[in-house]
Amino acid sequence: MGTFKIEGGHQLKGSIQPQGAKNEALQILCAVLLTPEKVTISNIPDIVDVNKLIMLLGNLGVKTQKNGPGSYTFQADDINLSYLESEQFKEEGRGLRGSIMIVGPLLARFGKGYIPKPGGDKIGRRRLDTHFEGFIKLGATFRYNREDYFYGVEAKKLKGTYMLLDEASVTGTANIVMAAVLAEGTTTIYNAACEPYLQQLCKMLNRMGAKISGVGSNLLSIEGVDELGGTSHRMLPDMIEIGSWIGLAAMTRSELTIKNVSWGDLGQIPEVFRKLGITVERKGDDIHIPEHKDGYEIQNYIDGSILTISDAPWPGFTPDLLSIILVVATQARGSVLVHQKMFESRLFFVDKLIDMGAKIILCDPHRASVIGHDFKSKLKATTMVSPDIRAGISLLIAALSAKGTSTIHNIEQIDRGYENIDERLRAIGAKIVRL
Template identity: 65%
Template sequence: MTNNGTFIVEGGHKLSGEIIPQGAKNEALQIISATLLTAEPVLIENLPDILDINKIIDLVDGLGAKVERLSRESVRITAKDIDIDYVLSEDYVRDAQKIRGSVMLIAPLLGRYGRASLPKPGGDKIGRRRLDTHLLGLQAMGADFQYDPSRHIYTFNTDGLVGTYLHMEEISVTGTANVVMAAVLAKGETTIYNAACEPYLQQLCKMLVRMGAKIEGIGSNLLKIQGVETLNGTEHRMLPDMIEIGSFIGMAAMTGSDLTIKDVRLDQLGLIPGTFQRLGIKMNFVNDDIHIPAQDHYEIGSFIEGGLMTLYDAPWPGFTPDLMSIALVTAIQARGSVLIHQKMFESRLFFVDKLIDMGAQIILCDPHRATVIGLDKRAPLRGISMSSPDIRAGVSLLIAAMSAEGTSRIDNIHQIDRGYQRIDERLNALGASIIRE
């Protein structure tokens, strides 16, 4: 894969056929981190083959775990002999900085070895994303941390993690994952209130239980965990990526395509299908597939009392913030208007200027809110040159370009590659025209 790269997208092509979503990126980051909690082998299947996941596997490999690539989508990790001194090496600091998910390696390393480090993490440029939730939770369980400003690195030490009562001040998925992984090997009982409860976190908890952890309340915001001495190996299969599924729903609507998304685990999608139906997108649910028929027009609903439809993100089981950019782009060619209220991140709407340049009718009210006035396909968007600011905005721009008249150029596509595997190849197989430069 190239470092930055460019997509040249010829718009106006309809897609048709079937697509299988990749394994869930956000789940995979947690699951790979959790392999460090045991000395026994853990087999992981349905992994997405994307930059962020390959980077975290490289970090685990660098720490001394035995990593066996069984196929593009499956890996066996045995974290028997870990070189804990490696966490302070220049190589680890450099590589861990590139990926925000490296924050979830702290708890497993602290739980088993009493030491860990974290360079100031990278990832999406979507505004402030605090680490307090992680650090305060681990501190309450008996971890000390220091910040070295010269190296931009946090170091963690503990004489042994101890269970405690934690009331999380924000519903952080990675923060909850970190304290859950710390609690399973801690002494005594840990109670986590206001815990994140999204499917990927439930998957992590279920895997830990198969490994011998004692966790009650999975799927709720109140978790009770009894620490155990050691954990065993296991096998785990990733859920399909709900963000990719939502992206394909929006893409089918915008391009007027007939598309079937296979094996979606409908029981784990929460509000996602219903939210896109509120934008007027027709869907047929057949077994575990979503079929989106070709639609010339789709109409945004309004609230029962006739008010303007508002879509906003919220922690699970609310609508995921990762699909707000996709919902916004999809609304551009709908009939009617919608207010998109991105509550959780403050810079995620700053890509709308590109959409306005393409001919979209969007009023950016403030960093968190945008009103989209649907064009109802009366006029197509026009192709332009643009750059991808983060993973989800990148795919939103790609969807806009695929629906546009003429050719668009999208730079900085490594941001798309971070979250979507071989997206150009997979969409071209359905009839898109995307050239990777």
Template identity: 70%
Template sequence: MTKLKESVTFEVEGGTRLKGEITPQGAKNEALQILCAVLLTDKPVIINNIPLIRDVLKLIDLLGHLGVKTEKISAHSYKFEAKDIDLDFLYSPDFIKQGGALRGSVMIMGPLLARFGKCRLGQPGGDKIGRRRLDTHFKGFEELGARFSYDTENKYYNVDATDLQGKYILLEEASVTGTANILMAAVLAKGKTTLYNAACEPYIQQLCEMLCRMGAKIEGIGSNLLTIEGVKTLGGTEHTMLPDMIEIGSFIGLAALTGSEIRIKNARIDKLGCIPSTFKNLGIQMVFEDDDIIIPAQEHYHIDSFIDGSIMTISDAPWPGFTPDLISIVLVVATQAHGTLMVHQKMFESRLFFVDKLIDMGAKIILCDPHRATVLGLGRQQDLRGITMTSPDIRAGVSLLLAALSAQGKSTIHNAEQIDRGYQFIDKRLNALGAKIKRIEE
């Protein structure tokens, strides 16, 4: 397992135009659920295009401590075999510590409940971007017949699910992780489960297709109504993850901010939904060539207005709406566009709080409230300036990195290990395009 540095700082010399091609990593948000799905079977499962990022490596490490045999086949491919699971590890202090440091640890609950009938989990960690409830997960498990309790003193959840029964379940929110977790529990439950208002992201579609190859019976893939006929056991399979749509959106934004020509290779354009069209609303040109996205160098780009002439608003929404993970990228890109943009982050109330750092860099932004910000595009009339700042979370961190690459002078980004949680070798990969990023590890 790759040794992770606990403290990382990026020193960035901005103002350089980049050029070249870059291949997106495997999808982080897909990886966290696909990796947990290996717990559903005792047969070998091969997973390709795994992103080597902090959260994924920590999850692989956690699976190893649970007893999953892991074998590295190549740089981004692993074989997993969950034949001898150590359920006693769930009751160890090490499990509570490891699970508490990783938001994705909640995804082991569905598979463990389905296969073993019980699970124990501490409060998952992750970004401090606002409250992310687990109610959808637990209510779904309860509907299937699970019983859970929360130990307030030790801060862990106990769940018993020795006799899961299929049922019609209307999810109160189209939660991606909630849908994935309940889906993985339902594939081995007795009878038929119907999930309505299910998330339908490409990553959920990928999980469904993987489970079907393992022997699950799932209908309605790609819609918000999933029907699952429970089976007794699942077998092994081989799965290749999609490229990370958040990285792709970040690279589109990077090209625009720095006036660079960048080719994004193997982007799976058919799975990007409205991401390309949303960036086109900011005036960013792009050319699709086979499965590559080419962003030509643009000195200027202009934010569109709505048909009636009103100010463009970009907001997040469940798929097929615009992903909340790219809202911070859109906001940074707008600072150097011509025009005005309203950004409305509906889902997480703390995700826009990094804008104070952009304001310190010279951006013209009005933070209206925790969910909305108005960006007055400078149109490159005034360059951003380098400053010293701290990354608060993954998505804000990479947005600040993009801002630093477009700014004049030197920027220092502390807590850059947050960026490593979502973007593999981001400094090396961008330096290969001509960026000037120095990594300092402690």
């Protein structure tokens, strides 16, 4: 189990470049299975979850060529379908949440797709019903082996249909879209997710020859085609990492510039941080966070009631940044209620922050009330364990702002989503060592 040792209380300075988007990468990489032609993808983040998926695709028979840092060419012209029923696949597929998204492309092109129950963060229930209900509506037969938690769908030919998704699942929408592009006839998906990363997937599929309309809305229409061709694609910067750096700058009262953030795809992220009193300046396509010498003050609602920050499907605020918001609020002036609607275990890391001296009341599994210190009382260094990716980066930010030297164990969770984070933080002045 890896460990970070962090000496907190130091101001940081400089600029930082966000990595390619993890959540986009997991969708885009699975889409290479839809064509036998070459697909070149750039700005791929060098992180554990993405590298696991690239390895899994290689074991499935996808030819993989690394062109340079973050750039790969994939060709799925000789797929080994027998790998899907091997013990090796059951083990490797189980270790990665994103592996579920190979099912749609495999089902569409080869008539069958299998997956063991995927792993990922321990943040509460993350059901797969939306994915498989969509495949069944397209004409697939579903089976599930309860003994070894193994899912399967099979179909001679998928047929387009209308469907109303039970939830606006990003991965569910992506999986169903990838299945529908090669289906016979037209598929209409209502209550579809419309996140920028899903828009990126649809745009890439259209360049490959798919016919998807309504991109960016919650109503997608997909006219099935017989085959798809190759293309090239560049990932967006990771909006969750961008939000993490905004929070880091505020908590350490540092002046930071976040480079090439693709402002048009950030949605409400800058505005939500502004509601916490943080100055978020736009400079071209960069974000500049000035030094907050006098701290930052949480805005109340117009009627004076306490601010609530909650997650919602896009264009609402992403749930992946609520952990960051919660940490940043611990040093604000004022109070805020953080409401995590989607996952019932994601706020359980707050006990670590309370140990560090934060004033947080965990109201229930979904809500936490934070009373800010206004930097009059610094968080205290401690030893902690990272429970998931987003809580891990939040605890790291807390440690960098705290008084004394902190230790974070199980940093493999952080490495799953953040590329070379210790090196990049040292480059802007952080005192962090990987043990």
